[in-house]
Amino acid sequence: MSAKSKVLILSPYDIRNPTSGGEIRSYHLARQLSAFLEVTYLCFRRESGGQLARQLIPSLSGDPIEVLHLPRPPRYTGWKILWGLVGKTPLPLLNYRSRPMRGLLRTILRSNSFDFVHIEGVHMSSYVGEVLSLPDPPSGVVADWHDVESELLRRYSCRERAVWRRWYAARTVPKLRAAEVRFLSLADAHLAVSEPERRLLESLDPRARIWVVENGVDARYFAEACGPREGRFRVLFVGAMDYYANADAAVWFARKVWPQLRGQGRVFTVVGRSPLPTVRALAADGEIEVTGTVPDVRPYYREALVHVVPLRVGGGTRLKIPESMAAGVPVVTTALGAEGLRVRAGEHCLFAETPEDFRDAIARLLADPDLWRRLSLTAREFAQREYDWSAVCAPLREIYGELVGRSERQPVSRSRSAWRPNRI
Numbered sequence: 029m030s031a032k033s034k035v036l037i038l039s040p041y042d043i044r045n046p047t048s049g050g051e052i053r054s055y056h057l058a059r060q061l062s063a064f065l066e067v068t069y070l071c072f073r074r075e076s077g078g079q080l081a082r083q084l085i086p087s088l089s090g091d092p093i094e095v096l097h098l099p100r101p102p103r104y105t106g107w108k109i110l111w112g113l114v115g116k117t118p119l120p121l122l123n124y125r126s127r128p129m130r131g132l133l134r135t136i137l138r139s140n141s142f143d144f145v146h147i148e149g150v151h152m153s154s155y156v157g158e159v160l161s162l163p164d165p166p167s168g169v170v171a172d173w174h175d176v177e178s179e180l181l182r183r184y185s186c187r188e189r190a191v192w193r194r195w196y197a198a199r200t201v202p203k204l205r206a207a208e209v210r211f212l213s214l215a216d217a218h219l220a221v222s223e224p225e226r227r228l229l230e231s232l233d234p235r236a237r238i239w240v241v242e243n244g245v246d247a248r249y250f251a252e253a254c255g256p257r258e259g260r261f262r263v264l265f266v267g268a269m270d271y272y273a274n275a276d277a278a279v280w281f282a283r284k285v286w287p288q289l290r291g292q293g294r295v296f297t298v299v300g301r302s303p304l305p306t307v308r309a310l311a312a313d314g315e316i317e318v319t320g321t322v323p324d325v326r327p328y329y330r331e332a333l334v335h336v337v338p339l340r341v342g343g344g345t346r347l348k349i350p351e352s353m354a355a356g357v358p359v360v361t362t363a364l365g366a367e368g369l370r371v372r373a374g375e376h377c378l379f380a381e382t383p384e385d386f387r388d389a390i391a392r393l394l395a396d397p398d399l400w401r402r403l404s405l406t407a408r409e410f411a412q413r414e415y416d417w418s419a420v421c422a423p424l425r426e427i428y429g430e431l432v433g434r435s436e437r438q439p440v441s442r443s444r445s446a447w448r449p450n451r452i
Contacts, residue, residue, distance in 0.1 A: 039148035062087035168431030222368025269303035273342035337365035
């Protein structure tokens, strides 16, 4: 693969100041790719309004990553909700359809010669036609699956109490799954965040070429939060609080578990951007802190006795667990919270499902300093060895190299020959 090979990353995630799991994964994948590719990153920014803007961020090779960003289109508008209900295109894709983005993508593709196009998530799959219709298509189209969104939505539809939301989600699942199947057929290579998700994607299209590139952690960065057990007072939960699964988990823990743990100077601290009203309301309790966005999460890890991950719905894998392990903070999590992670109970974390389970596990950590220190040490070493971004992204160079060789042997891939303009 030439040292000057170029990749265009198309993403819904703004990586200029990453705070959510999706943004953090996209940021680190872009940086790892920059070690052997020239990276251009095209995305929607979080802020509304304005025009196309450009910013450079540091890379691993010395040449900066160029980030081009447009305002994110309005989501969940009445028209989009209605069209998602009666049309074939599911709402999660409609939310990211944008004429300015389509026009800009077309201009960039036709004025630059990219060897690869890397698409972040099924949300952006509506734009793959612009890539596959090029007179001289790139050597490969790579799809990065942060989640299998149809499975995440199916789980949500089973737990949501509001009848109309449950009904709408259930109607959207098959449309979203059909979009995922199309995306699987159109991209040349796919990245799944865990082995279970790889198997799920393979069940949707056995012909798809799928590799596992797990979620990771900047182990050196979070090691700065490590320290002794003494003086810690926080029971911590970290996550984007505008994400339903995180908000549900925080509220559940505050109502079902925290009342039996409070006192003795302890504080339940919820750290994460844009907390939903149900989460903000928790701060009315003087022993619950809701921070919103913080410039640096490490001071909270440094003061944490335990990091709880009481997720009851969701998909993919949680970056918050490798982060906490790298920071030396013991984790108590549901099985769903640790889904897809190669962690072992009692060695890297503790598992809990019911309020009683959580109370007992946290009480053990509070009462047994030796258990706390053992979990802190073994989990930190495991995260450094197995989950640093440099380790989990090691397959990327091989994957992209294989696409070059495959393109040279087979100029028109299965995905490109299968594309029709009306399919997406």
